[in-house]
Amino acid sequence: MGRESTNKPNYDILALITMNKDRILGGKQLTLLAQTVEEQKEMTQDIAKAMKADVVQLKNGDYLIIRGG
Numbered sequence: 001m002g003r004e005s006t007n008k009p010n011y012d013i014l015a016l017i018t019m020n021k022d023r024i025l026g027g028k029q030l031t032l033l034a035q036t037v038e039e040q041k042e043m044t045q046d047i048a049k050a051m052k053a054d055v056v057q058l059k060n061g062d063y064l065i066i067r068g069g
Helices: 037-051
Strands: 011-018 030-033 054-057 063-068
Touching: 011 037, 030 037, 037 054, 037 063
Parallel strands: 011 030
Antiparallel strands: 011 063, 054 063
């Protein structure tokens, strides 16, 4: 019969870098507000490198820093 897959993505969202203060909702991740696109990109790269994590850019322009486990 049909068995549901129990394989769920196993990752943590470590940080969110946005330029829209309305998207800062809280949670356990680090959330930073950038003033310019350049600042947003630099913060994302620096933090991801320091945390040895991966970066995902969302369609709305925000960046997530994630680490799989």
